[in-house]
Amino acid sequence: MLWLLFFLITAISAELCQPGGKNAFKVRLSIKTALGDKAYVWDTNEEYLFRAMVAFSMRKVPNREATELSHVLLCNVTQRVSFWFVVTDPTSNHTLPAAEVQSAIRMNRNRINNAFLLNDQTLEFLKIPTTLAPPTDPSVPVWIITFGVVFCIVTIAVILLIVSGVRQRRRKNKGPSEVDDSEDKCENAITIENGIPCDSLDTKGGHINEVFLMEDERLTPL
Amino acid sequence: MEKARPLWANPLQFVFACISYAVGLGNVWRFPYLCQMYGGGSFLVPYIIMLIVEGMPLLHLELAVGQRMRQGSIGAWRTISPYLSGVGIASVVVSFFLSMYYNVINAWAFWYLFHSFQDPLPWSVCPLNDNRTGYEEECEKASSTQYFWYRKTLNISPSIQESGALQWEPALCLILAWLVVYLCILRGTESTGKVVYFTASLPYCVLIIYLVRGLTLHGATNGLVYMFTPKVEQLANPKAWINAATQIFFSLGLGFGSLIAFASYNEPSSNCQKHAVLVSLINSCTSIFASVVTFSIYGFKATFNYENCLSKVILLLTNSFDLEDGFLTASNLEEVKDYLASTFPDKYGEVLPQLKNCSLEAELDTAVQGTGLAFIVYTEAIKNMEVSQLWSVLYFLMLLMLGIGSMLGNTAAILTPLTDSEFLSSRLPQEAISGLVCLLNCAMGLLFTLEAGNYWFDIFNDYAATLSLLLIVLVEIVAVCYVYGLRRFESDLEAMTGRPLNWYWKAMWAGVSPLLIVSLFIFYLSDYILTGTLQYQAWDAAQGQLVTKDYPTYALAVIGLLVASSTMCIPLVALGTFLTRRFKKGDAAPVA
Numbered sequence: 001m002l003w004l005l006f007f008l009i010t011a012i013s014a015e016l017c018q019p020g021g022k023n024a025f026k027v028r029l030s031i032k033t034a035l036g037d038k039a040y041v042w043d044t045n046e047e048y049l050f051r052a053m054v055a056f057s058m059r060k061v062p063n064r065e066a067t068e069l070s071h072v073l074l075c076n077v078t079q080r081v082s083f084w085f086v087v088t089d090p091t092s093n094h095t096l097p098a099a100e101v102q103s104a105i106r107m108n109r110n111r112i113n114n115a116f117l118l119n120d121q122t123l124e125f126l127k128i129p130t131t132l133a134p135p136t137d138p139s140v141p142v143w144i145i146t147f148g149v150v151f152c153i154v155t156i157a158v159i160l161l162i163v164s165g166v167r168q169r170r171r172k173n174k175g176p177s178e179v180d181d182s183e184d185k186c187e188n189a190i191t192i193e194n195g196i197p198c199d200s201l202d203t204k205g206g207h208i209n210e211v212f213l214m215e216d217e218r219l220t221p222l
Numbered sequence: 223m224e225k226a227r228p229l230w231a232n233p234l235q236f237v238f239a240c241i242s243y244a245v246g247l248g249n250v251w252r253f254p255y256l257c258q259m260y261g262g263g264s265f266l267v268p269y270i271i272m273l274i275v276e277g278m279p280l281l282h283l284e285l286a287v288g289q290r291m292r293q294g295s296i297g298a299w300r301t302i303s304p305y306l307s308g309v310g311i312a313s314v315v316v317s318f319f320l321s322m323y324y325n326v327i328n329a330w331a332f333w334y335l336f337h338s339f340q341d342p343l344p345w346s347v348c349p350l351n352d353n354r355t356g357y358e359e360e361c362e363k364a365s366s367t368q369y370f371w372y373r374k375t376l377n378i379s380p381s382i383q384e385s386g387a388l389q390w391e392p393a394l395c396l397i398l399a400w401l402v403v404y405l406c407i408l409r410g411t412e413s414t415g416k417v418v419y420f421t422a423s424l425p426y427c428v429l430i431i432y433l434v435r436g437l438t439l440h441g442a443t444n445g446l447v448y449m450f451t452p453k454v455e456q457l458a459n460p461k462a463w464i465n466a467a468t469q470i471f472f473s474l475g476l477g478f479g480s481l482i483a484f485a486s487y488n489e490p491s492s493n494c495q496k497h498a499v500l501v502s503l504i505n506s507c508t509s510i511f512a513s514v515v516t517f518s519i520y521g522f523k524a525t526f527n528y529e530n531c532l533s534k535v536i537l538l539l540t541n542s543f544d545l546e547d548g549f550l551t552a553s554n555l556e557e558v559k560d561y562l563a564s565t566f567p568d569k570y571g572e573v574l575p576q577l578k579n580c581s582l583e584a585e586l587d588t589a590v591q592g593t594g595l596a597f598i599v600y601t602e603a604i605k606n607m608e609v610s611q612l613w614s615v616l617y618f619l620m621l622l623m624l625g626i627g628s629m630l631g632n633t634a635a636i637l638t639p640l641t642d643s644e645f646l647s648s649r650l651p652q653e654a655i656s657g658l659v660c661l662l663n664c665a666m667g668l669l670f671t672l673e674a675g676n677y678w679f680d681i682f683n684d685y686a687a688t689l690s691l692l693l694i695v696l697v698e699i700v701a702v703c704y705v706y707g708l709r710r711f712e713s714d715l716e717a718m719t720g721r722p723l724n725w726y727w728k729a730m731w732a733g734v735s736p737l738l739i740v741s742l743f744i745f746y747l748s749d750y751i752l753t754g755t756l757q758y759q760a761w762d763a764a765q766g767q768l769v770t771k772d773y774p775t776y777a778l779a780v781i782g783l784l785v786a787s788s789t790m791c792i793p794l795v796a797l798g799t800f801l802t803r804r805f806k807k808g809d810a811a812p813v814a
Binding site (some may be wrong): 162 | 229246332333335336337339340350352354355356394395398402404405408413541544546547548623650655
């Protein structure tokens with residue numbers, strides 16, 4: 001009698017969990033790709049953990065807190081490693097609707113991934129889309145900051161150069177006029193020929209006859 | 223008393239200025255492409271021959287003219303012959319067009335440089351789509367680097383007719399680029415002379431760093447071996463020789479008037495022959511050096527993509543046939559494929575269309591030049607290196623230095639004739655003239671920041687300078703050799719430098735170089751005429767790739783205007799001078 005019941009249950013569960021069956025999900029793991037040398041072997045203990053994680057996810061759904069390990073069925077495990085699973089309803093003998101299972105898995109995806117040391121790409125639930133991490137957008141785009149700094153530096157440098165150029169030119173323009181002013185104020189005797197200071201004669205390219213200007217003492221100071 | 227002409231503080235500044243001007247972006251993004259297209263290592267043969275026969279003589283001529291006449295391009299050619307001052311004006315016009323669009327490249331380099339300070343680099347990941355279930359469609363179809371270039375940087379429109387709005391981000395970068403150029407040319411040779419130490423040497427430092435990094439990358443040797451293996455049959459292809467001649471010609475920046483301007487600030491006794499040989503040799507060596515770096519980067523990128531393609535095929539087969547994870551590797555892929563094809567023919571038939579044929583040669587064969595190489599291919603390689611932010615910053619700093627170095631030459635070509643003219647320099651100080659030129663160029667350069675701006679950029683890049691320069695340099699040689707007289711020029715140079723002129727230069731100037739330029743000119747003209755309607759590459763966002771389209775009529779009119787406005791200067795000014803002299807003679811005759 002018990003054997004009959006056992007066969008019945010396995011037969012029913014075999015019916016419920018079928019590749020491509022209603023409300024069934026295919027799972028694919030790439031353990032070697034993710035962990036390389038530290039890869040663990042996929043055996044029944046790992047399957048047990050998986051069923052536990054799925055049951056855990058379902059228990060977090062309101063109204064489904066009574067989900068047990070035995071309600072999660074695995075079938076068709078391949079070498080890949082890939083398999084199908086369904087979650088059965090304890091009250092009736094049907095599988096839970098796919099939408100519920102999907103939302104439960106999505107909520108706890110991170111926990112499931114971490115339990116197996118895998119990530120979204122290496123532990124794939126086909127038909128359950130992953131929620132991609134939103135990009136971290138800083139409040140001010142980074143490039144504007146760098147741009148602002150460089151822009152300010154360049155603008156200040158330009159202004160400095162222009163201002164110093166203008167000042168240099170003004171100093172040059174003032175230079176000759178200062179010489180003209182000082183000739184009235186200067187105490188030292190400035191040799192004067194015909195009312196023109198000899199210094200400015202030099203700048204105008206005039207020729208100085210050195211016979212007359214050799215010694216300053218010979219000329220009468222004014 | 224005359225205001226003394228500003229001089230370079232020492233001859234090294236002059237050499238650095240010429241190197242900084244000649245070594246530009248073309249060395250990095252055009253020469254490797256030509257090398258790849260025309261036979262790898264064997265392309266060096268026509269390149270070196272053209273360097274010796276065409277590059278050095280023409281460079282020597284321009285430097286000698288500038289040093290002798292001690293004026294910018296307009297004044298120099300007016301001194302040679304009053305009828306030929308149109309040549310100088312044409313040079314200034316071409317330089318103006320060039321500086322308008324060239325600084326946009328610097329703006330893009332700034333943009334990428336500022337974006338390099340993020341982790342991860344913005345062009346390495348695709349942005350998410352609106353409901354966060356996947357990536358943006360355009361980014362999926364193209365690649366993330368292409369998406370970043372076409373959508374985020376340019377925000378390109380589907381065709382040249384749809385101009386779109388002004389993009390404020392590239393516009394800001396353009397304003398910054400012009401501010402930097404203004405800063406460098408503000409004080410004339412005083413400031414330019416100091417900046418060129420930096421702009422000439424920094425690219426070499428970065429190239430050396432990249433050479434070391436590039437050669438140690440995985441797969442670099444694939445690229446080097448593939449590219450440098452000489453394909454000797456290409457030597458018989460006339461296009462290889464024509465492209466070698468064109469590359470030497472444009473790479474040295476002849477005909478813009480920049481070299482004349484730089485040389486005019488030289489001491490008259492400088493040895494311009496030595497400078498010419500030195501600058502042209504350094505320019506060509508830099509091209510070859512840059513192509514070694516580029517090919518190792520190509521090799522890395524191609525190997526990376528090839529291995530990615532293989533992994534995708536392996537994953538697809540592993541998933542479809544539920545094979546054990548890690549069983550399929552690159553080495554047993556082919557045998558396993560045959561085994562699967564024979565054992566599960568139906569299932570294999572289903573999977574077969576999705577299986578891509580991964581080929582390393584196909585990846586290496588993708589030849590790219592221009593902005594595509596600099597901003598798409600290189601960034602793709604950089605994003606896969608470790609510490610990619612550092613490599614990105616270095617690379618875009620190098621591009622900036624190369625670009626700004628060339629811009630200094632361009633603006634010198636425009637400013638030197640302007641500051642030489644009595645009319646302007648007596649009314650406005652030098653800072654104001656430079657400022658006005660920069661402002662005007664910046665305002666007109668905003669055209670290239672429209673959504674369709676890149677298409678206008680391509681128009682300027684392809685047509686603004688090519689034909690006009692050939693004509694300008696041809697008239698230059700003819701003017702010096704036959705109008706001014708080769709013997710007279712030779713005696714001038716000997717008197718100026720104190721060294722006799724080698725027979726080689728005379729032979730080249732009088733005979734070989736003009737013939738070369740005439741043949742290049744004929745080739746270009748016939749190429750344009752035979753091609754019929756001109757076409758351009760437009761970015762199709764839906765497909766995620768470039769499509770070919772025809773230019774609309776008004777774009778063709780702009781192209782014609784670009785070429786005509788510079789080339790027509792020469793005959794028009796000659797005619798104008800002739801007529802004014804005629805009238806003056808006519809007026810003078812009755813009085814005499």
